[in-house]
Amino acid sequence: MELLKKSAIELAQMLRAGEITSVEITEACLDRIAAVNDRLHAFLFVDREGALEVARGVDADRAAGKDLPPFAGVPVAIKDNICQHGTPVTCGSKMLEGWIAPYDATVVANLKAARLPIVGHTNMDEFAMGSSTENSAFGPTVNPWGEDLIPGGSGGGSAAAVAAYMVPWALGSDTGGSIRQPGAVTGTVGAKPTYGNVSRYGVVAMASSLDQVGPCARSVADAAALQEILSSHDPHDSTSLPQVATGLHDAAAEGLAATDLAGLRIGVVTEMAGEGFEPGVLAVFNETVEALRARGAEVMEVSCPSFDSAIAAYYLIMPAEVSSNLARFDGVRYGNRVEPTSGPVTSETMMAATRGTMFGAEVKRRIILGTYALSSGQYDKFYGSALKVRTLVQRDLEAAFAQVDVLVTPTAPTVAFKFGEKSDDLMAMYMNDMTTTPANLAGVPAMSVPAGLSEGLPVGFQVIAPAHEDARMYKVAAMVEAIADPSARECPVEVGEK
Numbered sequence: 262m263e264l265l266k267k268s269a270i271e272l273a274q275m276l277r278a279g280e281i282t283s284v285e286i287t288e289a290c291l292d293r294i295a296a297v298n299d300r301l302h303a304f305l306f307v308d309r310e311g312a313l314e315v316a317r318g319v320d321a322d323r324a325a326g327k328d329l330p331p332f333a334g335v336p337v338a339i340k341d342n343i344c345q346h347g348t349p350v351t352c353g354s355k356m357l358e359g360w361i362a363p364y365d366a367t368v369v370a371n372l373k374a375a376r377l378p379i380v381g382h383t384n385m386d387e388f389a390m391g392s393s394t395e396n397s398a399f400g401p402t403v404n405p406w407g408e409d410l411i412p413g414g415s416g417g418g419s420a421a422a423v424a425a426y427m428v429p430w431a432l433g434s435d436t437g438g439s440i441r442q443p444g445a446v447t448g449t450v451g452a453k454p455t456y457g458n459v460s461r462y463g464v465v466a467m468a469s470s471l472d473q474v475g476p477c478a479r480s481v482a483d484a485a486a487l488q489e490i491l492s493s494h495d496p497h498d499s500t501s502l503p504q505v506a507t508g509l510h511d512a513a514a515e516g517l518a519a520t521d522l523a524g525l526r527i528g529v530v531t532e533m534a535g536e537g538f539e540p541g542v543l544a545v546f547n548e549t550v551e552a553l554r555a556r557g558a559e560v561m562e563v564s565c566p567s568f569d570s571a572i573a574a575y576y577l578i579m580p581a582e583v584s585s586n587l588a589r590f591d592g593v594r595y596g597n598r599v600e601p602t603s604g605p606v607t608s609e610t611m612m613a614a615t616r617g618t619m620f621g622a623e624v625k626r627r628i629i630l631g632t633y634a635l636s637s638g639q640y641d642k643f644y645g646s647a648l649k650v651r652t653l654v655q656r657d658l659e660a661a662f663a664q665v666d667v668l669v670t671p672t673a674p675t676v677a678f679k680f681g682e683k684s685d686d687l688m689a690m691y692m693n694d695m696t697t698t699p700a701n702l703a704g705v706p707a708m709s710v711p712a713g714l715s716e717g718l719p720v721g722f723q724v725i726a727p728a729h730e731d732a733r734m735y736k737v738a739a740m741v742e743a744i745a746d747p748s749a750r751e752c753p754v755e756v757g758e759k
């Protein structure tokens with residue numbers, strides 16, 4: 262267990278010092294997965310052989326004295342909507358069950374170039390739609406902090422895998438909070454990079470103008486290091502930025518070591534620090550802000566009025582893009598075909614049977630909503646107004662960042678809730694995303710860092726930075742990590758063990 266609790270950075274140091282082999286670390290992760298995955302259901306696919314093969318290659322090259330990338334041999338997991346050549350990718354949906362990815366996503370190519378053994382694919386809400394993993398067609402993931410608790414969503418599998426020491430770090434995708442909210446409720450770190458910083462090529466699209474791949478880890482420095490591995494300019498993704506992210510890990514190290522925060526201007530978003538938040542969450546949030554102030558940071562309230570409407574705009578723009586992106590799953594181009602059982606067999610009835618059978622309720626709901634919002638009579642009223650709100654969110658953020666270096670909010674309104682608690686109350690489920698969606702709408706980087714405990718469960722603190730200032734985000738998040746109660750990021754290990 263001692264080994265599994267180490268950070269990716271520590272493991273990389275041990276590997277470089279020859280104190281351990283990649284095969285030993287990878288086997289420890291695989292054994293841990295084998296021991297707890299039946300209960301936690303964080304992984305949908307485990308690639309023992311594939312991961313060990315990479316580990317053996319790294320060990321052999323190290324023994325031969327070859328030059329290796331800094332994190333070579335440290336295992337990683339990926340969310341099951343990221344294509345890895347020759348392995349099954351389901352997106353948590355029956356639609357893609359049994360599909361084998363024919364190529365590598367650019368982020369997977371980057372992981373391979375960094376020589377990280379990929380131990381498997383993690384569970385998620387179907388096509389990344391949800392906040393609890395209850396929408397996975399293969400059953401939910403359990404939060405390692407408690408048997409009856411959701412691990413957040415849609416990337417609950419990656420967050421639970423990292424929290425439960427099955428793997429030191431993992432990849433998620435964040436369209437409206439799916440890396441950050443799972444991070445908040447599992448006591449892990451989750452970051453959404455600046456839009457375009459990490460390639461989306463080979464990542465199954467949910468809402469293309471919002472989707473961004475990013476890291477899940479147990480420390481800010483690990484998350485920063487993983488984003489540096491992921492970030493690249495990619496000609497296959499037309500929205501990929503020309504500049505790659507550098508200096509993130511150094512920024513995190515600087516933030517962690519800083520004791521005098523004078524000169525740092527922190528904005529508390531007025532609209533995100535009162536109504537709608539659990540008192541325990543607000544208490545941890547306020548204590549953290551006070552601790553930052555006590556270390557010399559200048560704290561001020563900043564109003565972002567559009568944030569109140571951001572969630573409504575998100576729940577129009579996202580389904581509009583979903584309805585378009587998921588049209589390809591029709592039993593012809595993609596997806597498991599279902600023939601109609603009665604009536605004439607035409608391409609139309611086959612597609613109806615395929616989509617009717619293979620998509621779950623939430624996916625269907627969003628496709629219908631998005632199709633309606635884009636329909637000719639309704640376009641201006643719904644999609645058009647949502648785009649206007651999106652512009653207002655961008656303007657509010659620009660104005661805010663003229664006054665402060667970063668904005669902060671609680672990452673989620675509550676701590677981990679119980680299975681079933683919100684699955685019948687869609688509004689309550691959607692309101693989970695009120696703090697996280699503004700960053701996606703504006704394309705700016707945002708991350709969650711564990712700040713403390715409320716009733717024994719982790720509370721996440723969100724740091725939002727201006728576009729391209731990912732290094733600043735990591736630096737401030739590391740400052741939060743330095744003052745936070747460490748028990749918020751140390752999941753009790755016995756949970757999840759038989």
Ligand code: GLN
Nearest residue numbers: 389391435436437438439
């Ligand atoms: N909870 C959000 C939703 O259901 C998160 C989606 C995401 O980031 N993939 O849309």
